[in-house]
Each structure stands twice: as structure tokens, then as C-alpha cells.
Amino acid sequence: MTRIRQKNQAHIIQVASEQFATHGYSATKIVDIAKAAEIPKPNVFYYFSSKDKLYFAVLETVTKPLLAASRPIEALDDPIEALTRYIQTKLMISRDHPHASRVFASEVMSGGQSLPEDIRAELFQQSQMIMDKFATWSEQGLMDPVPPHHLMFMIWSATQTYADFSWQICNVMQKEALSHQDYDDAARFLTQLVIKGCGVKSHI
Numbered sequence: 001m002t003r004i005r006q007k008n009q010a011h012i013i014q015v016a017s018e019q020f021a022t023h024g025y026s027a028t029k030i031v032d033i034a035k036a037a038e039i040p041k042p043n044v045f046y047y048f049s050s051k052d053k054l055y056f057a058v059l060e061t062v063t064k065p066l067l068a069a070s071r072p073i074e075a076l077d078d079p080i081e082a083l084t085r086y087i088q089t090k091l092m093i094s095r096d097h098p099h100a101s102r103v104f105a106s107e108v109m110s111g112g113q114s115l116p117e118d119i120r121a122e123l124f125q126q127s128q129m130i131m132d133k134f135a136t137w138s139e140q141g142l143m144d145p146v147p148p149h150h151l152m153f154m155i156w157s158a159t160q161t162y163a164d165f166s167w168q169i170c171n172v173m174q175k176e177a178l179s180h181q182d183y184d185d186a187a188r189f190l191t192q193l194v195i196k197g198c199g200v201k202s203h204i
Contacts, residue, residue: 005047008047009047009048009057011037012037012039012043012044012047012054013054013057013058014099015033015036015037016028016033016037016054016055016057016058017058017061017097017099017100017103018099019032019033020055020099020103020106021098021099021100021102021103025106025114028051029051030045030051033054052114055114056114056116058100058103059103059104059114059119061097061100062100062103062104063104063115063119063123065096065097066104067122067123068089069089069093070086070126070129070130072085072086073086073129073130073133074129077203078202078203079137079142079200079202080200080201080202083191083194083195083200084191084195086155087155087159087187087190087194088187088191090155090156090160091159091183091186091187091190092183093159093163094159094160094161094162094163095162095180095183097163098162098163098166101160101164102163102164105164127152130148130152131148131149131152132148134146134148134151134152137200142200142201142202142203143200143201144198144199144200146198151198154194155190155194158190159190162183162186166178
């Protein structure tokens, strides 16, 4: 794929993410995306042959990093290092893909019916892996006996909220947009909250 093609596709996906996040899938039309992207409507169809394929491309921009985010949990034995990196990565996804994150959240809230079956399966397997690792750490005395699923849900919600409720967060903080420092501060706080609240210890 040429650099020009990659650039054009990325631009269309970015604009489509904003349109789907703002108006929802049903209310968003290709002509609206083309107008917002300032390109002719046929150009959108040149790169994405249908609205569904463009929607899937938007979802893919966030499901790929979401699936990759759990690698520290899977690969690292030290719970403190693994949780620190996992929470940081999850927040960076909300920071770097805010519109696509909201599209994904909306898709999940509607039952995830438009998610490809392989993505649904990978997300489920990822969840099972995370919960199994949390349970293992508890059994090893590296974490308090917390309910693994509720800990996972709490991390999801605490990190995802910076994308889903960015307007409200910025309004409360009286900012046009959150800075990288704001996300770094949030990562440190959430990590400290999880580590201290769940009695997490380093692997010895």
C-alpha cells in the first residue's frame, strides 16, 4: 500500500470515527463523511466499498490496540509492572483514539452484533486470560483475594471513561482538551488506586 493511499484511508477513518461517534451508525451517511472529510463521495467508496466496511475499519482502529493492551498482563509475572503498563496503555487508547473508542463503546452497549465473530472471540479470550492471571496472582499471595471480573471491569470503566465522557471531564477541569500530562496523572493515580486497594505486591 502506497503512503498516499495509507494517508487517505487514515483521514477517512478519522473523519468517519468522529461522525459515527457523534451521530451513531444509522444516522451517519457516506455523503456526510465525504463532506466532513472535504472529499468527493466516490473517493470514500474508492477506499471503502460500503458503509459497513468503513464502520468495521473504524472499529478495527480501536479493537487492535485493545487486544494488544493486555500483553503485559499475559507476559509479565510481576503484578505491579504488568498492571502499571496495562493501565497506561488503556488510557493511551482513550487519548489517541477517542472517537473510535466511543464508537466501540456504543457498539458494545448495543450488544456487539456488528463486531466480526473473530474479534468477539478474541475479546472474550482476552477477558478470560486477564481474569485467570488475576486469580493466579491472588493464589500466589501477590494480590488480595479480589473478584477478578470486577477488578477487570473497574479498570475498563476507569480508563474508557476518559474517551466516553471526555466532554464532561474537560468541562469539570475547565479545559478545551486534556493534555498528555493529564493522562499521565490519571495513569499514576489509577495504578496507585488498584495496587494499594487490591494489596498488589511485586513478584519475588
